[in-house]
Amino acid sequence: MSLIELLMSNGPSGFGYGSTAEEVTAGLSLAGKTVLVTGCNSGLGLEAMRVLSLRGARVVGTARTFEKARDACVAVGANNVALACELSDPASVRACVANVMQLGIKLDALICNAGIMALPRLEKGHGFELQFFTNHIGHFMLVTGLLPQLTEQGRVVMLSSAAHAMAPRAGIEFDNLAGEKSYSAWMAYGQSKLANMLFAGELARRFAGTAKTANAVHPGVIKTNLSRHMNPIATALFGVAGPLFLKNAAQGAATGVYAAVHPDAARISGAYFADCNVAKARADAYDAKLAGRLWDASEKIVAQLPAA
Numbered sequence: 001m002s003l004i005e006l007l008m009s010n011g012p013s014g015f016g017y018g019s020t021a022e023e024v025t026a027g028l029s030l031a032g033k034t035v036l037v038t039g040c041n042s043g044l045g046l047e048a049m050r051v052l053s054l055r056g057a058r059v060v061g062t063a064r065t066f067e068k069a070r071d072a073c074v075a076v077g078a079n080n081v082a083l084a085c086e087l088s089d090p091a092s093v094r095a096c097v098a099n100v101m102q103l104g105i106k107l108d109a110l111i112c113n114a115g116i117m118a119l120p121r122l123e124k125g126h127g128f129e130l131q132f133f134t135n136h137i138g139h140f141m142l143v144t145g146l147l148p149q150l151t152e153q154g155r156v157v158m159l160s161s162a163a164h165a166m167a168p169r170a171g172i173e174f175d176n177l178a179g180e181k182s183y184s185a186w187m188a189y190g191q192s193k194l195a196n197m198l199f200a201g202e203l204a205r206r207f208a209g210t211a212k213t214a215n216a217v218h219p220g221v222i223k224t225n226l227s228r229h230m231n232p233i234a235t236a237l238f239g240v241a242g243p244l245f246l247k248n249a250a251q252g253a254a255t256g257v258y259a260a261v262h263p264d265a266a267r268i269s270g271a272y273f274a275d276c277n278v279a280k281a282r283a284d285a286y287d288a289k290l291a292g293r294l295w296d297a298s299e300k301i302v303a304q305l306p307a308a
Contacts, residue, residue, distance in 0.1 A: 011277035013264060017220070019276055020250040021051040024258040030057035035260060036100070036107050037061055038085060038142070039114025041068040044159070044219055046076075047253040048111055052261070053078035060105060062096060062114070081105065087114055087138025088125045090305040097145035107146060109155040109260040112139045112196070122183040126305055129179035135192035140199060140298045153211040153266065156203055157259045158196040160216040162274070164282055166190030171284045172198070172294055177301075195294060197272060197281060202291035204270030213269035215259050218279065222252035 010016035015024050035052050039045035040061030049059045053076050061076075062085035063069035069082035081103070085096035100107070115135040125133040143156055150156070167190035175181070179188060196216055203214035258276045259265050265273075272281040284290055 011275060013258070013262075013277045015254065015258065015276035017247075017275045018251060019254045019258075021047055021253040021257040022054070022250065024254050024262055024276055025051055025055050028055050028261065028263075030055040030261060033057045033108040033261070034105060035059050035109045035111060036146070037111045037113055038087070038139070039063065040082075041072040043249055044222065044253045044256065045111075045113040046072055047249040048113065048257050048260075049073075049080065050076050051253065051257060053080060055261075057108075057261070060100065060107070064114075085114075085142065087142070088130065088134040090126070090138075090141065090302075091307075093138055093141045094145070094307075097142065100146060100149055105149060106151050107149050107154055108151050109157065110143060110146065110150075111157045111159070111256050111260050112143065113159045113256060114139075115159065115192070118185040118189050120185055122179045124178060128177050128301065129183070129188050131188050131192040132177060132179075132195065135189075136195035136199065137298060137301055139196070141302055143199075143203070150212060155212070155260055155266070156200065156214040157256050158200040158214070158216045159219055159256055160196040160200075160272070160281075161189075161193040162218045162221075163190045164193040164197055164285060167194040167282070171287065171290050172297075174293070174297060177297075194282070194285060197285040198287070198291040198294050199298075201270050201286060201288070202295045205288065205291075207269060211266075213266065215265070215269060215271050215273060216281075216285075217255045217259050218272070218274040219252040219255055220247040220275070222247045222249060 035057050037045050037049050040049045041063040049061050052059050059080040061069050061073050061080050062083045064086045066084040073080040073082045083096050083099050086092035123130040166186045200214045200216040255273050255276050259273050271278045
């Protein structure tokens with residue numbers, strides 16, 4: 001089998017590398033369902049919102065500013081709800097949670113899509129390395145704050161990445177969350193993506209005995225504005241490899257959408273998906289002790305953040 005044939009083949013779910021979000025939702029009616037999508041204004045988030053809306057779902061679309069979220073919702077042309085949620089700003093995250101609650105919105109799924117990647121220099125938010133703070137702590141605050149709004153069969157989908165394999169050997173460097181002892185752009189990004197996976201795993205354990213699920217997904221390697229911080233050499237390689245190996249947004253949104261709404265995914269929790277199928281992650285991504293420690297550390301971080 002050639003590389004192209006291998007990439008385009010489907011797995012046990014009936015979908016694979018080349019499947020699109022429209023294909024994995026074909027024939028599904030999501031009327032009456034509500035899904036929150038972070039980072040709805042571009043790339044995978046925008047495509048996920050478009051397809052979910054196409055299938056009849058109401059989408060709570062969040063972006064860094066209300067204006068960006070509103071414009072994205074208008075562009076999709078559906079009756080969606082636009083909210084601001086700047087994940088690196090605790091006040092913005094708390095306001096988003098409060099708005100969802102005040103509007104009385106019950107959520108059938110959350111797709112935690114937004115994030116930042118490979119910051120070339122160390123940047124910090126509230127004393128913590130910014131990728132860890134934005135990609136993990138911001139979503140940790142959002143999801144845990146919205147758990148009361150999750151329906152009885154609600155699903156939480158964390159967009160992780162195969163780049164979780166680049167995380168430090170220790171998994172999470174609890175003694176270097178500020179990044180001041182050492183900093184590597186890709187190692188820090190990998191740590192944040194491993195944190196997304198550990199969070200999903202611990203959430204799944206806490207959902208045990210219910211019909212709620214939590215999973216992590218690798219969307220694939222996609223050329224979106226997430227790559228805007230990459231160095232010129234890496235950006236050039238993206239440009240050369242793109243036509244051959246990189247997914248487009250329609251393909252990249254498929255796995256997150258599949259995990260969030262496909263009936264076959266409703267019985268799977270605590271898993272790592274890639275190409276719309278359960279995949280194998282790095283061994284410590286399944287470490288319950290590490291996940292529990294990260295949860296406790298995250299709660300302590302959130303507790304010390306300013307209220308406004």
